[in-house]
């Protein structure tokens with residue numbers, strides 16, 4: 001938990017009263033916690049809704065109590081759960097319609113990592129971006145949680161996938177997951193390299209979980225009539241774009257937040273499908289390192305390091 005915004009050092013490991021589920025919630029005994037890119041940003045800069053605040057979106061575990069109005073979950077079921085806060089804990093109360101029952105034997109760490117990262121990637125690629133087989137997509141931050149999910153989903157859908165990362169060693173490791181071409185954003189001009197790779201045409205779709213000055217580069221790296229989906233701010237800088245470049249490129253710039261729509265039948269269905277695909281081995285969750293929850297400050301510090309691949313997970 002933390003009492004003020006700041007770096008990983010604001011986190012402390014303490015005992016507080018067990019959460020009590022509302023009528024539409026379940027109480028979960030947490031087995032694994034996914035540290036999302038959004039958890040790091042929330043801790044750093046989002047206003048605290050309460051103090052102390054338990055941060056965290058995604059976790060998986062076993063239902064140990066159900067609210068009076070919950071009819072579709074029961075004690076003993078294992079679920080992956082999403083909430084606006086509270087994942088960094090041994091027990092958390094979450095809305096029942098923000099939970100997905102796990103297939104038998106599913107790995108808790110992998111399941112915890114699916115709803116946010118894979119849900120966001122799916123929404124960006126297919127629902128907002130209209131990705132089809134044969135399209136070319138550019139994935140910013142391809143080694144991050146959302147990026148890795150997007151690389152795999154796009155490649156399996158028959159798209160050509162170009163990704164950006166902070167080294168070619170990092171990007172080469174993504175080839176087994178479907179990356180076709182990697183661009184080192186630290187040493188290469190992303191827009192110019194994309195145009196070289198696409199015979200001067202540009203990509204059909206670009207996903208931007210990073211923001212900052214790169215958003216404008218992505219607009220310029222899309223083809224006439226292409227789309228940029230803005231979905232995050234890992235660069236921790238404002239994304240200033242020249243709207244004229246949208247006009248000149250017939251480019252659509254869209255953005256979305258998965259959180260307010262995650263309970264809808266549409267999103268619930270595709271998240272459930274991807275939890276099953278991960279359990280079946282059709283999609284990979286890459287877990288970089290596992291920390292004890294008691295070492296959450298170290299885990300956040302590690303998760304903030306650049307050049308990593310995949311998710312950092314904690315276990316209570």
Ligand SMILES: NC(=O)c1ccc[n+]([C@@H]2O[C@H](COP(=O)([O-])OP(=O)(O)OC[C@H]3O[C@@H](n4cnc5c(N)ncnc54)[C@H](OP(=O)(O)O)[C@@H]3O)[C@@H](O)[C@H]2O)c1
Pocket residue numbers: 036037038039041116117120140141142143144145146147165166167170185209210212214230231232233234235256257258259303305306307308310
């Ligand atoms: N819209 C939504 O509903 C939604 C849902 C989920 C997440 N998000 C947001 O999406 C973002 C990514 O989340 P995540 O969980 O994937 O985070 P993550 O796992 O921490 O990955 C972040 C990625 O961003 C890259 N990156 C960071 N700074 C960069 C820069 N200045 N230039 C280029 N690349 C940079 C990193 O690459 P290197 O390490 O190689 O530098 C890393 O691969 C976060 O801002 C998060 O809040 C939004």
